[in-house]
Amino acid sequence: MEQMRAMKISGGAAGPTDIPRPVPGKGEVSVKVIASAVNAAEEKIMGGEFAGRFLHAKSSPLVLGWDFAGVVDLVGNGVSDLKPGTPVWGHLPYSGSTKQGTYAEYITILREQVAIKPDNVPFHVAAAAATVAMTSLQSLRDMGRLREGGTALIIGAAGGVGSIAVGIARRLGAKVTAICSTKDVERVKTYGADEIIDRKKTNPFDTPSKFDVIFDTPAVHSFSRWAHRLENGGTYVTTLPDLGLLTGMIRAFFSSKRCKFVQVASKRKDLELVGEWLSDGMVVPIDSRYKVSDLSSALKRQTDPARSGRVVVDVENGWGG
Numbered sequence: 001m002e003q004m005r006a007m008k009i010s011g012g013a014a015g016p017t018d019i020p021r022p023v024p025g026k027g028e029v030s031v032k033v034i035a036s037a038v039n040a041a042e043e044k045i046m047g048g049e050f051a052g053r054f055l056h057a058k059s060s061p062l063v064l065g066w067d068f069a070g071v072v073d074l075v076g077n078g079v080s081d082l083k084p085g086t087p088v089w090g091h092l093p094y095s096g097s098t099k100q101g102t103y104a105e106y107i108t109i110l111r112e113q114v115a116i117k118p119d120n121v122p123f124h125v126a127a128a129a130a131t132v133a134m135t136s137l138q139s140l141r142d143m144g145r146l147r148e149g150g151t152a153l154i155i156g157a158a159g160g161v162g163s164i165a166v167g168i169a170r171r172l173g174a175k176v177t178a179i180c181s182t183k184d185v186e187r188v189k190t191y192g193a194d195e196i197i198d199r200k201k202t203n204p205f206d207t208p209s210k211f212d213v214i215f216d217t218p219a220v221h222s223f224s225r226w227a228h229r230l231e232n233g234g235t236y237v238t239t240l241p242d243l244g245l246l247t248g249m250i251r252a253f254f255s256s257k258r259c260k261f262v263q264v265a266s267k268r269k270d271l272e273l274v275g276e277w278l279s280d281g282m283v284v285p286i287d288s289r290y291k292v293s294d295l296s297s298a299l300k301r302q303t304d305p306a307r308s309g310r311v312v313v314d315v316e317n318g319w320g321g
């Protein structure tokens with residue numbers, strides 16, 4: 001069986017290993033990974049959090065990483081719309097049955113879970129955008145039913161999901177209020193927020209405004225705490241399925257408001273739409289870039305409070321000597 005290079009996680013650190021190179025099955029393509037990016041999911045798995053069991057199969061050796069941009073390498077039976085050499089992007093499924101990771105030379109993925117990368121969007125930018133953009137689009141448009149002329153409140157607007165959520169809400173035609181810390185106020189303004197609430201100076205719950213969608217990207221609040229700031233028919237969307245979500249859904253059932261949880265999925269049509277926006281200048285803040293051989297440093301940077309954007313991992317040219 002042909003082998004490939006990958007970075008395995010063991011004892012909290014990342015190190016190189018050789019593993020079998022995956023072969024695309026029916027309806028799948030194999031992608032040579034050029035760039036990836038770190039998400040909160042790695043920390044949840046490495047930290048042994050309960051949520052980790054729904055994100056990856058945690059197979060051995062443990063190879064993580066979900067985001068990717070790269071080129072199609074091989075196509076499986078039944079794939080006629082993608083050819084070897086086509087630049088593509090997307091993310092692997094966040095699922096307890098995912099056994100592979102993008103901190104490796106090659107991955108395989110269903111054809112409908114990838115899209116062609118626009119020429120003027122660099123590989124590392126597409127990789128940095130994949131998960132956070134899909135999460136934001138699906139939260140705001142699908143869960144939140146945000147439409148042209150609507151209003152959105154983005155909690156955690158300086159974070160990976162939150163920062164691109166500001167740009168996506170604007171592209172959906174909404175007026176955006178963003179909550180962030182003092183250190184990030186100037187940065188968040190550049191993403192296009194109409195109003196900013198500095199959570200270190202003001203109590204966010206004191207805002208007099210009401211919103212069509214409240215997107216709690218770090219899942220630190222709850223429907224119950226925000227219901228009074230939702231318009232009738234408005235939706236609170238969270239990223240974590242916790243007790244607050246369950247309570248919120250029960251309360252929402254007896255009200256005119258909605259409480260939803262997003263479960264991100266890599267979908268071709270959504271990637272194509274976001275690809276157009278990225279091509280047109282929508283910002284994905286990038287904090288830093290690391291070679292895949294230095295994955296331990298990239299994972300450490302992800303948890304650094306000074307991080308201001310996405311941590312990119314260069315895979316194709318990142319294996320060192």
Ligand SMILES: NC(=O)c1ccc[n+]([C@@H]2O[C@H](COP(=O)([O-])OP(=O)(O)OC[C@H]3O[C@@H](n4cnc5c(N)ncnc54)[C@H](OP(=O)(O)O)[C@@H]3O)[C@@H](O)[C@H]2O)c1
Nearest residue numbers: 040135156158159160161162181217218220239262263264
């Ligand atoms: N369900 C899904 O499909 C899905 C998909 C993607 C991500 N997620 C989850 O979404 C969460 C966020 O991911 P991320 O990549 O955006 O993380 P991130 O980059 O670490 O950003 C989190 C942001 O939340 C802010 N924050 C922290 N505590 C806060 C509080 N009490 N009030 C207001 N803001 C607060 C932080 O800013 P400060 O500097 O102000 O603290 C930070 O900007 C993670 O738990 C991740 O696992 C879920």
